[in-house]
Amino acid sequence: MSNQTNSDNKTFKALVVEETSEGKFAKNIQERHVSDLPDNDLLIEVHYSSLNYKDAMSASGNKSITKNYPHTPGIDAAGVVVSDKSGTFSEGQEVVVFGYDLGMNTAGGLGQMIAIPADWALPCPEALSLKEAMIYGTGGLTAALSIQKLEKMGAKPSDGPVAVSGATGGVGTISIAILSQLGYESIAFSGKPEQSEHLKELGATEVRHRDTINEVGNRPVGRPLWANAIDTVGGDYLANLLKQTKPSGAVTTCGLAASASFSMTVLPFITRAVSLLGIDSVFIPLEDKKAIWQRVATDMKLPNLEQYAEEITLEQTPEYLERFIDGKAVGRYVVNVKG
Template sequence: MSTFKALQVIEQDGRFVQQIVQRDLAELPAGDLLIRVHYSSLNYKDALSASGNRGVTRHYPHTPGIDAAGVVEQSSVAEFTAGDEVIVTGHDLGMNTSGGMAQYIRVPAAWVIKRPSGLSLREAMLLGTAGLTAGLCVEKLEQAGLTCDAGPVLVTGASGGVGSVAVALLAQLGYQVVASTGKTSQHDWLLSLGAQRILARSELEQGCEKALLKEQWAAAVDTVGGDILFNVVKALRYGASAACCGLTAGSQFQASVLPFILRGVNLLGVDSVELPLVVKASMWDKLSLQWKLTQLPQLAEEIGLDEVPQAIELLLAGQLQRRRLVRID
């Protein structure tokens, strides 16, 4: 088989159009492993790439998809053999390297981990980059001293991919979770994932002019950034930490040193893209074993590759309810 099905984004009269096409394997970039993709997942970065955001993808035509789970068909390295089931997330996949919204990818071995035994390929993509990032946030908070008896843990952007996994994971681990969202339609779903209370996003937007806010949070997972992030920092309890991993509300905020020098709080950055492979593999192992979510089936809805363009449109409009697992037939 020399051709394969792929979602391709092309620039046409100043517009970016998504279409399902047949591509040739020879068009894929050089790499150690040729992988038959079985599942991907839709992320906000994929939507940006598919809509022509040059900060994500420089050159078109392009196939997005920062996540992929599948089976090795060809390998030029000893670490992998044909038939190995593998996961690829982050690095340059789906950005400037042809991504997981296709039946095949070709990538360096340094981007690839073998599927942990506790997760199927489908389960791995129910989590995807969003689940990996959420796990890294929780792990970093625990490394900074967070324990289940510390008090309420806030998750901002809770109805999004990272936020919803963080809510489910924190709740399963025994934390008191407060989920913040601007989508009232998602309240019942977040409560079903384990949130004990829902906080309107508008409440977190108040108090930007103040240097400190009333101490509330024992910790926070922030997926939105902007002034909401610093309002969260200003309301952390003494010595508490916030893990920051997103910027949907903005990449900048008005800051003061006062929360840091008067309350000794911590702002922890979390990256899942260029993370060393050994660290990434360790988190996937944890998510497949002691942190395996009982709520996995509730985290995403499954769609086919031909349904991705409509899902991207909804995601960019802020109307997508839950994550999308993409089945690559």
């Protein structure tokens, strides 16, 4: 079915990923019609999007993320309402969209138009421009949720440093910056030593190579080195962050770039009362998304937001998505979709 609006014949540009042969996928900028979009209530002209690891997986043909191709990735979008059959939003209103099925099996924010259910969108906070909202994007939302969850477990700056794995990634860089803004010390772990000074400029108190997390080896627990931690990569890094967290501390987990599984004993949980906290930035209730966005726009709002992201064009997205797959992505990439 097509989206039956006056804009049906309107064309727009989008990144389209196509399966060319078994296991082979091509990424190209193509012209699409609004009538190609799903039959949903809310039609949005996208001005900005951002790139995330999940977008790179979708764009590389990962069918655990996106089942059917051709497809337009982009789990983030910020733009202006063209029409809303539900009556929730008014024409011209600025809105932001994060998560749900956007960019997974529903054409996403790397296209200049999207059609989605109205309850996937939020009004863009007045304190943020559309571009600023996408500098945060899902990565920034995940960082904010991680810090908020640590706070709900009682974390405070006086407890000691917060370890951050995958520190040069989108979640990691924003986590370090927000932690610094809120008065926390942080230990940034990264496999990119050339980014050490940049991480300190973002607010990291100390920068260490990511492999030092794993020096604890097969021991069930290690020396307690940090009060809390934010893990963005999974695997052994997550396990060994837990082993070295101080008593009553907590570790949040939100990523799987290293591995979706990890192995360890229960000793950190039962001898140190360490907590493992899952972070969901995709299907959390809309009211909770509204609440965290109010924090992002107030006490978690970072000064000079431009320094946390590189702006790219829609035409550059195929190249930049490859950086995630090659392990070369650094920080946040905001996409000027409208051009």
